[in-house]
Amino acid sequence: MKIAIDGMGGDFAPQEIVSGIDLALDEVNDLEIVLTGNKTLLEKEISSIKNSSKIEIIPTEQIITTHDKPRDALLKKKQSSLHKAIELVRDGYAKGMVTAGSTGAYMAISLFTLGRLKNVTRPAIGIPLPYKDGTIGLLLDVGASVDISTREYLIFAILGKVYLSTFRGDSNVTIGLLNIGAEEEKGSKMTLEAHRLLKENFKEFKGNVEPHELLDHKVDVIVTDGFSGNILQKSYEGAAEFLIEAIKDEINKTLARKIAAKFLKPALKSAFNKLNYENFGGSPLLGVDGISIKAHGRSKRVAIKNAIKVCNNLASNNLIENLKKALDSEKFMEEKKL
């Protein structure tokens, strides 16, 4: 199994990327890595790791930064490490791709290079949901497709359902709709109609999920439009950041608190880490014809390792074939011409 990695994407590239690859190669048998980026830099990093023999470097000239607009990254940086890694997936040389680079560029280049799967009009980014019971769910979309039609809630439901059942190796996956009320009659005109369609077409549909019960594991897959999903994602992040700052301020108020905090720091850190979806293996772009995973820009080696393992798992279990089959066979596609 060959996985392509963008060696230059992310705040800690290439060092933490290469270290993450090394960890993944330790843990996964039969894995090989194709690494794109600056040859000199990558060779230097690789020289100091154990598993260097399982890594092939494909040199590229350009680097996409967070300052590049997605459009410019797509059109003007065709020789970038990110472009090349995605092209390796398109050409079948690698079975999947991981990057920690810019989200906008990642979406644009993946969509353009890999193309959409049949019956998919717009793609969706999913994020893993760290449920309180220790299981992992999926929320999609969180920003790839901001203006969607009600039909796309159904497509997102299929994408999420197949993704999660492939990931888990278990086809029992329930579906919910992000909404602002628990009852069927709550929500906007758009979510009311989406609710009706989801109920009509999926026996796995279990109704609305409200944002404050997001991590209660009411359902396995939660679908929403990219605008609402992004609001939710950034609100959870904002609340956590606010609380971290507020707790630090409070602790610094007295010496006794500072001392007590020394004993509690690991507890607090671990509590905040539980909320952090970035620790759970990256976000897939779903609906494109290839496995493309985005790790957070701040990913260090363990996050990179986890993203590679998720990518490898999805590739080994034939995510794209499963998606194609499901998208082809869903009855509502033809029957209703939605």
Added chain:
Amino acid sequence: MKIAIDGMGGDFAPQEIVSGIDLALDEVNDLEIVLTGNKTLLEKEISSIKNSSKIEIIPTEQIITTHDKPRDALLKKKQSSLHKAIELVRDGYAKGMVTAGSTGAYMAISLFTLGRLKNVTRPAIGIPLPYKDGTIGLLLDVGASVDISTREYLIFAILGKVYLSTFRGDSNVTIGLLNIGAEEEKGSKMTLEAHRLLKENFKEFKGNVEPHELLDHKVDVIVTDGFSGNILQKSYEGAAEFLIEAIKDEINKTLARKIAAKFLKPALKSAFNKLNYENFGGSPLLGVDGISIKAHGRSKRVAIKNAIKVCNNLASNNLIENLKKALDSEKFMEEKKL
């Protein structure tokens, strides 16, 4: 100044309601309270407080519970304490009203009884934003009007601007738009158009605010549709609840942590309280012809006192007159026939 209070609304009514009134009467001169609800219960509570002479009880028969649907509360419980309190505002007997009862019933009865101000098509619920610098901002709407037109972003901007400048006694109030990107060209079709209109009509408009920078005080008033605002509000609540549980779990893992936690509990509590908008005086329903404030259902005496003080402040500074003037004089109302 007479303020009406729903004596039966909220999880801790009537005891904490009456205690909150007593605290408010201690702090505010020339305040009188008109209290609606069950005569026997209220008289019993009032008998034990200092300021009982400044409270007039208006007996009512019915009580609205959280199980009543808003429609039923509106149509079938016309003899309720909430109805009566709002009617006292409509009839001019009280200058404003506070309830800790059901949000849906509060919105429906306020809107029906007080009516909309001229030029307002849909009302908005505002929530106070506890900014990191210690000041208070306002986010609206958080759920009163879920499907809005782009014109209503402008109305919400006026409502928020006048509310906050009346509350602060300072007309320098800036306005922002809740959105999923900082740049002007980011967002949904709806927010792009709202951005354009806000920029064209308000010199106070300062651009987009993203959910994770909600409490950074980029602007004073943040406008959004009721769906997105509700998603955001419930996400902040959900993240805080998740973290409280996760921190408790982590603390309970070892004895050393449990002991350290004893010293840090006040610090943690105070940090989480900073995020809790419920401590900042209640949420106004804006756009109706009367001052109507909702305190959280779990409000205890201090939260009730704060809500009464906010209500008194708004009434003393002529919120409704200020709103009428602004809604009448905004140029875009006539010019563009939006």
